[in-house]
Amino acid sequence: MLLFLDIDGPLIPFGAPDAAYQVFERRAGLPPGGGGHPLLDRVDPGLGARLTALGCELVWASTWMDDANEVLAPWLGLPPLPVVPWPDEDEPPALIHWKTRPLVEFAAGRPFVWIDDEITEADRAYVAVHHPAPALLHRVDHDYGLTEADFRTLREWLDRQAPD
Template structure:
């Protein structure tokens, strides 16, 4: 699915690392909104208890168009979104070809840039590098923030503050 034109920036969301950190989050953080940590259900994925239900609220508060950019594909809407209080989101469909990405680039970089179709975007992932940032800056006509989230900690207030600063800077430039 290609995105429709809108003025709102896109936020591409990876799941493993940013939303499901490699280390368990403190229980207090997962209960910070007063909600209980969801018990394991029939999905068979014990790492889902690392999701922070507050992440959904904080991501929605950005006022951007959220898009899944994860190998979870449509399962992100079925399994992850309900646990975060998110609606069904558009999903980036990855190319089926076995073509290697350009040297030094993450395999998602070019497909996400194409998907953005000239719109400003934020990419929250744990695997972006300077090579990806340089390539997007040279090949994408709009502003882009490729923000690396620490995969052992997951999405934090500091990460979201960096996104908010970037969004505010864009508003000030308009």
């Protein structure tokens, strides 16, 4: 099972007043400043272990591209992850998110979870029609990032996919 992971919103919450966010200490051995990203200290380093515990193949699905492996993976205690290559398109597709088609293509018929803060019903409809395997498109509130409720939803869905 693939798990496509967006960064801005799900991992780095934004949109609420700065005082609303917990600030996490940088781990020893990591460069100060989070590779120059000013909001990295909003990312709970424990999310890496929680995401790994879901038992999925984690894949970056973010405009961070390879920077995710240089900056965020060490922060989260993750190894370098595969990165979805994005096509060079001048015009985004109508109605669906610009990531939707490339994620379906990358999945190549394999079941997947997509965690993002911009998923819509149009994306769910597209995946339902164009992807033969189970898929959970889970929208995270960018004000808060991944929460306990999100992890419960992910675990419940993944448990339902497990073979009997």
